[in-house]
Amino acid sequence: MTERIPGAFHPFVIPFLAGMLFVLGYCLVGMVRVTLELPREDRRRFLLSLITPRTLWKNIKDIFLNCLIHVNLWKRNKNLGFMHSSIAFGWFMIILLGHIEVALFLPHRIRFFYYPIFFNFFVAEADATIKGSVMMFLMDFFLLIILIGIAMAMVKRIRSRWFGMRRTTRLSLLDSIGLYSLWAIFPLRLLAESFTAHISGGSFLTIPMNWLFHQFLTTEYHILPTWWAYSIALGVFMCVLPFTRYMHIPAEMLLIPMRNAGIRVRHPRKGFAKLEYYSCPGCGVCIDACPMSVKKENLKDCTVYLNRQLRRGNERRIAEISDKCLLCGKCTAVCQVGVEGPELRVAQRERRRYAIDPDYSTVRPEVKGGSKVLYFAGCMTHLTPSVKSALSSVLETAGVEFSTMDPDGGICCGRPLMMAGRKEAADALIEKNRELILGSGCDTLLLSCPICYRVFRDSYDLPGIRVVHHSVYMDELLREGRLKINRGYECYVYHDPCELGRGCGIYDQPRHLLASAGELVEAKKNRAESICCGGSLGSLSLSFEKRRDITLASLRNLTDTEADAVVTACPLCKSTYGRYSDDTPVMDIAEVMQHKILLYENHE
Amino acid sequence: MIPFGFSLSPSSVTDLDKVDTRRYRELLRLEPGAATCIGCGSCSATCTSSAWTGMSVRKVILGLQRGRDVEVDAMLRGCMLCGKCTMVCPRGINTRNLILAAMRISKEDGK
Incomplete structure (x- = not known):
C-alpha cells in the first residue's frame, strides 16, 4: 500500500468538506438550542439521564436498532x-x-x-x-x-x-x-x-x-x-x-435519548416539540393509518403534513390541521420514529387565545359516597343509560357494594377541555372532582368510559385510590369466580377504543372477557391499529357529515368479520357505531356480561 | 314618591332593528351549522353544566341573534365541552366548535 497523492489533498474534496462542515455546524447549534429551550427541570433530567449507565445503554441500543437497523x-x-x-x-x-x-x-x-x-x-x-x-x-x-x-x-x-x-x-x-x-x-x-x-x-x-x-x-x-x-x-x-425531511437522521439521534429521559411536549414550538417535528422522516406511513384519510380532502391533514407546516411556520394550515384531528393516536402507533401527533396538536390548540374564559365557581357537585367502590359514570355513559344499568346489574350479581358518584349527572372529567387545549379550565374541573373523590372515602374508582379513565389515571392525584376501567374490573371479578357465566356460541368482534387501547394500553382484559363469553374474532385492523369510530371528542372542526365516512369505514373493518355483535368498551364508540350499524348490534362489554349472567342464572 | 315596596321592571323587549348582530354573523362564518339550529332544546336537556350555570347551546344561539351578550357570556363560561350536546343534536351541529368559536369572538372582534 502506498499513498498516490502527495500531501493527501485534492481540490475535489472541497464540496464534500463544505457540506460536511455546514451540516455538522448546523446540527450542533440545533442540538444546543433545543436543549436550552427545554424547561429547567426537563433539561436537568435529560442531562442526568445521559450519565446514568442504564439509560445510556438503552439510548445506544435504541439508536442502533431504530436509526440503523x-x-x-x-x-x-x-x-x-x-x-x-x-x-x-x-x-x-x-x-x-x-x-x-x-x-x-x-x-x-x-x-x-x-x-x-x-x-x-x-x-x-x-x-x-x-x-x-x-x-x-x-x-x-x-x-x-x-x-x-x-x-x-x-x-x-x-x-x-x-x-x-x-x-x-x-x-x-x-x-x-x-x-x-x-x-x-x-x-x-x-x-x-x-x-x-x-x-x-x-x-x-x-x-x-x-x-x-x-x-x-x-x-x-x-x-x-x-x-x-x-x-x-x-x-x-x-x-x-x-x-429537507432528511433532517430526521440527526434529529432522531437526539430525540431517542430525550424520550428515554421522559421528556414530554411542553411548548408548542420549542424544545421537545421542535425536535419531534424535525424528527419526522416524512415517510407517510401515517397517511394510510389516519382514519380521516378515507376522504380525499383530509389527506393533507395527517401528522406528516402537520410536521411539514410546523417547520414552515404556516400558521393558517397549522391551526386547520390541529383542529381537525380526532386525536386517536394511530399515527403515533404506526410511526417508526414515534412522533406524537396528538400531543403536538394539543400544544398548538393551547396557544389559541379566547375572549371568554370558563368560570366554574357556581358549580358545586355533591357526592353520595359511603362504599369502598365509587362508580363514576361520566357524561357519555349518561347518554347511553343501558351501559350504566348493565354494569350496575353485573356489580350487584357479583356482590360488589358500590355507590354512584354522579347518579343524577355529575361534572365532566376534564379530558374534553384538555383535548381542546383549555388546560386551565380542565384543571379547575379536575380539582373539583378530586376533592369529591377524596372526600367520599372510597378506595377504588370505577369508570365505564375510557375518556374519563385516561384522565383519572394520568392527570389526577389520587393517593391510595385505585382507578380502574370496568372491562378490567369485570375481568377480575370473572377470574376470581365472583361472576359465573357459560361460554356460548355467539361470535363477537372487539373494537379497541382509542383512549383505552392506544391511550392506556388495555387490550387483553376485554378480550379475555369476551373469549369467556363466546367466540372472539379479530378484525383486520385491531389493537394498536384499531380505527377510531369517528365520534372522538378530539376533533374540534370535523362536522357530523364529515365524520360519517370515517365511522362507516371503521365499522366495515369490524363487520367484515361477520361477527354476531360488535363489542366495545366505550359509550362514545357504542353510540357512534349504533347510529350507522343496521344489521349488527353494537354492545358495550358490560351489556354482554349482563346478558351472559342472565342466561347462566336462568339455566341454573 | 311613596315607597310601595315594589317597582316597575324595565322592559325586556328586544328591538330587532336596533340589535347588534355582528357577533352572530361572525359566529356563522366560523361555524355555519349555527344557522341550522331548530331550537329543539335537546342540547339544553342533556347539558352537564346547565344545572349549575344555566348553560344551553340553544339559548346561546338565540341570545347572539338578539344581541344579549352578557347573558351569552355568562352561559359560555359554564361550558365543560363534554360533547353531549353534539351527540344528541338532531341537526348534527358541531356544537363544541360553535361554543369555542363563540368564546373566541368577544364583542369587540365582531366589528
Whole structure:
C-alpha cells in the first residue's frame, strides 16, 4: 500500500468538506438550542439521564436498532425495512470501514476527515495484502447492499404498494433535491471507485467494472470528473439536509435519548416539540393509518403534513390541521420514529387565545359516597343509560357494594377541555372532582368510559385510590369466580377504543372477557391499529357529515368479520357505531356480561 | 314618591332593528351549522353544566341573534365541552366548535 497523492489533498474534496462542515455546524447549534429551550427541570433530567449507565445503554441500543437497523419498519413491511436498513446500515458500515482502513494502513492520515470517504482515490495497491483485500471486499459488499436499497427506493416511487404503503407523501422541492442527490451518491461512488480500481485495487464489484470500462475507455481523463461528481453529490445532499425531511437522521439521534429521559411536549414550538417535528422522516406511513384519510380532502391533514407546516411556520394550515384531528393516536402507533401527533396538536390548540374564559365557581357537585367502590359514570355513559344499568346489574350479581358518584349527572372529567387545549379550565374541573373523590372515602374508582379513565389515571392525584376501567374490573371479578357465566356460541368482534387501547394500553382484559363469553374474532385492523369510530371528542372542526365516512369505514373493518355483535368498551364508540350499524348490534362489554349472567342464572 | 315596596321592571323587549348582530354573523362564518339550529332544546336537556350555570347551546344561539351578550357570556363560561350536546343534536351541529368559536369572538372582534 502506498499513498498516490502527495500531501493527501485534492481540490475535489472541497464540496464534500463544505457540506460536511455546514451540516455538522448546523446540527450542533440545533442540538444546543433545543436543549436550552427545554424547561429547567426537563433539561436537568435529560442531562442526568445521559450519565446514568442504564439509560445510556438503552439510548445506544435504541439508536442502533431504530436509526440503523430500522426494526420498526421491518415489523411493518419486510421490503420497506430492507430498503431503509440497507441504505442506513450500509452507509454507516462504509463510513466505519473507511475509518478502519485508514487507521490500519495510514494512521497518520486519520485526522483528515475526508480521507476515509475518498480512500480509494488517494492510495495505490490497497488490495495487495490479505488485510487490504478483505477490507476492499467488505467495502464493495456494503456498497452493493446500498445500491440494492437505492434501486428499491426507486421502485417504491412507482409501486409503493409493494412496500405496504398505499399513499406516500408528496415531496416538496427541496425534498426532491435531497432525494435525487442521495440516490446519486452511491452509483457515483461505484463509478469513481471502478475507474480507479486498476490503481487503488478493488474487489468483486469494482475490478470487473474497471475491466469493462477499459474495453472502450482508454484514457484516464474520466477518473477526476467522477470523483468530483461523487464529492458534489455528497456536498449537495449535506447542504440541503437541514431543510429537507432528511433532517430526521440527526434529529432522531437526539430525540431517542430525550424520550428515554421522559421528556414530554411542553411548548408548542420549542424544545421537545421542535425536535419531534424535525424528527419526522416524512415517510407517510401515517397517511394510510389516519382514519380521516378515507376522504380525499383530509389527506393533507395527517401528522406528516402537520410536521411539514410546523417547520414552515404556516400558521393558517397549522391551526386547520390541529383542529381537525380526532386525536386517536394511530399515527403515533404506526410511526417508526414515534412522533406524537396528538400531543403536538394539543400544544398548538393551547396557544389559541379566547375572549371568554370558563368560570366554574357556581358549580358545586355533591357526592353520595359511603362504599369502598365509587362508580363514576361520566357524561357519555349518561347518554347511553343501558351501559350504566348493565354494569350496575353485573356489580350487584357479583356482590360488589358500590355507590354512584354522579347518579343524577355529575361534572365532566376534564379530558374534553384538555383535548381542546383549555388546560386551565380542565384543571379547575379536575380539582373539583378530586376533592369529591377524596372526600367520599372510597378506595377504588370505577369508570365505564375510557375518556374519563385516561384522565383519572394520568392527570389526577389520587393517593391510595385505585382507578380502574370496568372491562378490567369485570375481568377480575370473572377470574376470581365472583361472576359465573357459560361460554356460548355467539361470535363477537372487539373494537379497541382509542383512549383505552392506544391511550392506556388495555387490550387483553376485554378480550379475555369476551373469549369467556363466546367466540372472539379479530378484525383486520385491531389493537394498536384499531380505527377510531369517528365520534372522538378530539376533533374540534370535523362536522357530523364529515365524520360519517370515517365511522362507516371503521365499522366495515369490524363487520367484515361477520361477527354476531360488535363489542366495545366505550359509550362514545357504542353510540357512534349504533347510529350507522343496521344489521349488527353494537354492545358495550358490560351489556354482554349482563346478558351472559342472565342466561347462566336462568339455566341454573 | 311613596315607597310601595315594589317597582316597575324595565322592559325586556328586544328591538330587532336596533340589535347588534355582528357577533352572530361572525359566529356563522366560523361555524355555519349555527344557522341550522331548530331550537329543539335537546342540547339544553342533556347539558352537564346547565344545572349549575344555566348553560344551553340553544339559548346561546338565540341570545347572539338578539344581541344579549352578557347573558351569552355568562352561559359560555359554564361550558365543560363534554360533547353531549353534539351527540344528541338532531341537526348534527358541531356544537363544541360553535361554543369555542363563540368564546373566541368577544364583542369587540365582531366589528
